[in-house]
Structures are given as structure tokens and as C-alpha cells.
Amino acid sequence: MIDSLYRQAFELIKQYDSIVIFGHINPDGDCYGSEIGLKAFLKETFPYKNIYAVGSGFKKALSYFNDLDSVSDDVIKNSLGIIVDVSDLERIEDQRVVSCLDVIKFDHHLLSETKTFGSINISNNNATSVCEMIGSFILANGYNISPSVGERLYLGLVTDSGRFLYLNDKADIFKVADAILKSGADIKSIYNWLYESDIIQTKAKGYISYNFEIKDKVAYIVLRKETLKLLNVDYNLASTMVNCMANLENIEAWVSFSESDEGRTRVEIRSKNVDVQQVAVFFNGGGHKNASGCSLNDINDYIKVVDKLNEVIFDVSK
Ligand SMILES: [Mn+2]
Structure with a gap:
């Protein structure tokens, strides 16, 4: 075909x-x-x-x-x-x-x-x-x-x-x-x-690996603009580092929230099996089944995305 x-x-x-x-x-x-x-x-x-x-x-x-x-x-x-x-x-x-x-x-x-x-x-x-x-x-x-x-x-x-x-x-x-x-x-x-690695990026990945948080089945990192300034990393680049949290035991999905200077937050979502595209679409984004993205007007809404992901993960496991 x-x-x-x-x-x-x-x-x-x-x-x-x-x-x-x-x-x-x-x-x-x-x-x-x-x-x-x-x-x-x-x-x-x-x-x-x-x-x-x-x-x-x-x-x-x-x-x-x-x-x-x-x-x-x-x-x-x-x-x-x-x-x-x-x-x-x-x-x-x-x-x-x-x-x-x-x-x-x-x-x-x-x-x-x-x-x-x-x-x-x-x-x-x-x-x-x-x-x-x-x-x-x-x-x-x-x-x-x-x-x-x-x-x-x-x-x-x-x-x-x-x-x-x-x-x-x-x-x-x-x-x-x-x-x-x-x-x-x-x-x-x-x-x-x-695959040449950049020193600043390697340190930023270290920050994410050390500071991510967990709620139920979701691992996440919230990167506010002040943090990104300290790390010397642009929010788009920070978004590409979401897989620092990949494949953790007992975790189904991982997500990064990176805030731009203008205050808009880029959200990158990844998962082992669960379809996270529906969550991205729910927040007006899109992408693939195991790799999707969306954006938020207010970074403090990050928990809504985390909760929605857990809800989808819970529904699938029922
Ligand atoms: Mn492609």
C-alpha cells in the first residue's frame, strides 16, 4: 500500500x-x-x-x-x-x-x-x-x-x-x-x-538527574527561567534533556517543564508504553505516542500535566 x-x-x-x-x-x-x-x-x-x-x-x-x-x-x-x-x-x-x-x-x-x-x-x-x-x-x-x-x-x-x-x-x-x-x-x-558532548549541557543534565521529582508514576523536572540562567542553558535546549529521566524503575512517564524568558513554558513528555500524545493534545500540543509536547502559559500549572499523566496511566492499568 x-x-x-x-x-x-x-x-x-x-x-x-x-x-x-x-x-x-x-x-x-x-x-x-x-x-x-x-x-x-x-x-x-x-x-x-x-x-x-x-x-x-x-x-x-x-x-x-x-x-x-x-x-x-x-x-x-x-x-x-x-x-x-x-x-x-x-x-x-x-x-x-x-x-x-x-x-x-x-x-x-x-x-x-x-x-x-x-x-x-x-x-x-x-x-x-x-x-x-x-x-x-x-x-x-x-x-x-x-x-x-x-x-x-x-x-x-x-x-x-x-x-x-x-x-x-x-x-x-x-x-x-x-x-x-x-x-x-x-x-x-x-x-x-x-554525539560530542558539551560541558555546559552535561552539567545541566546532571542538575536534572539530581533534582527531578516524582509523583506517583511520573518523574518531572521544573526548570524556571532563573534556574536556566544559572545553568546557562536556553529553555529549548533544556527541553531536549528530558530523557535524563528515562527508564526509571516504577515510572511510566517523564516530563520536563522549561520556562522561556517571556514566561511561556515548553513541556516535553516521554513514556515507556502509555500513550502520552492524548495528554499533549489535551493541553493543545501534539506529537507521537511515546514522545509529545505542549506549552503552558504559566509554569505553575505543571502539576496539572503531571496529574493528567497519572490519570491516563492509572486508566490504562485498570
Ligand atoms: Mn521526524
Whole structure:
């Protein structure tokens, strides 16, 4: 079923000489990796086509791959758009996507199938990353993954899965990883810069590991702006450290609350098994079954999120 969508997408791509690939705001490793991995594949396969990837990219990887383009409005108006790792129009970083001639979407977020754009919407929440989907797309169309495509896709494969720890149910992730490794892609160089640890961040993680609190089945950390200032860590970066509390015994879910200078609080929720997406949605957020997020106007409301999580955990265990 999904393979036939991959083939349809490839047929549509063949019809355009100009293609622009778009990602989401605050691009992560999966967004950037799938944008530039798809770009590299299309450039290799169709050397005469103009293929562009737009957006601000994933900071850690920007200088290594250096693969983004600035594209004029005129080019976009005459191009096929491909959006990756995003389903909400307002979350697409370059809003000029609306002027593309047609759009193909590759996404793995929950409820993605309810949000359609152009003629081909490929939603697969069984995929752990969109890089995995792009790899499956390449294989489904009978191509091999080259080393340079593989290195780009590997970025999202490892970041969205937490180095193959958080896997969705019917993951093709190992099939794609196998094809990438067999291509001879240089994985070691990627690991060297991707997992280099920063001293300030390591200390901030130490703070979270030492100071988290527990209520029933939920572990949580409340990072007020004054604390983040002392730790010298931005609230968005602090949010990425939620997994310092991962896999604690007798704990089903863990959550971090990080307050921005403006007072808005970013909430990141993770779980072993329980579906925490419904809790994120309850607080006007969203995400995946075991990894979701939302935001609060007042950090002192953190206990409402903790209580709601315990309520869901209790309901499931009944
Ligand atoms: Mn993703």
C-alpha cells in the first residue's frame, strides 16, 4: 500500500524539472536529513533537474553537509514542492510552499493522514523517522542508497530513534539502516560530531538527574527561567534533556517543564508504553505516542500535566 504511494510519488517527481523540498520550523536532524537526503537522491537520479532544499537546517549538521539553497519566489511558483516531517501548514518553515504547482508530503506524525496538501500525501506513523520513509521510498522504486544519500538519511534515522532505542511498531528502520551501512556511508564521522558532548549541557543534565521529582508514576523536572540562567542553558535546549529521566524503575512517564524568558513554558513528555500524545493534545500540543509536547502559559500549572499523566496511566492499568 505505502510502496504504491512511493511509486506514485516518484512518477509525479519525474514530471517536474524543478523541485523544492521544505521542512518544518526549528528543523531537527530528521527534518534536515530527510530534506538533504532526498535532494541528494533526486540530484543523482535526475542530474538535469533543478533540485533545491530550503529552510534553516539542523544546526549541528549544517557545516558538515552544507546543503541548503536560497530560492526565488519565481522558482517556487514553477516547482513541485515536497514537504517532509511536517503536516501542519503553519509549521512549514518557508510558507511560500503554498505557491508550488503541486505538493507531495512525507510525514510520520500522528494524525498526519487527516491533513492533506497536494496530490500525494504519504503518512506513515509506523515509521520512526521520515529519513526511514525516504530510504524506503528509494528502495521501493528499485534504486540503491548511495553513500552520500545514506549519510544524510542516517542523521534522521539515529536522532529520531534515540540511536535505535525508540522504535515504532512496524519499523523498516533496520532495513534502511542495513542499506545505508552496505553502501559504505561514513557513519563514524557523523557520530563524532553528532554525539560530542558539551560541558555546559552535561552539567545541566546532571542538575536534572539530581533534582527531578516524582509523583506517583511520573518523574518531572521544573526548570524556571532563573534556574536556566544559572545553568546557562536556553529553555529549548533544556527541553531536549528530558530523557535524563528515562527508564526509571516504577515510572511510566517523564516530563520536563522549561520556562522561556517571556514566561511561556515548553513541556516535553516521554513514556515507556502509555500513550502520552492524548495528554499533549489535551493541553493543545501534539506529537507521537511515546514522545509529545505542549506549552503552558504559566509554569505553575505543571502539576496539572503531571496529574493528567497519572490519570491516563492509572486508566490504562485498570
Ligand atoms: Mn521526524
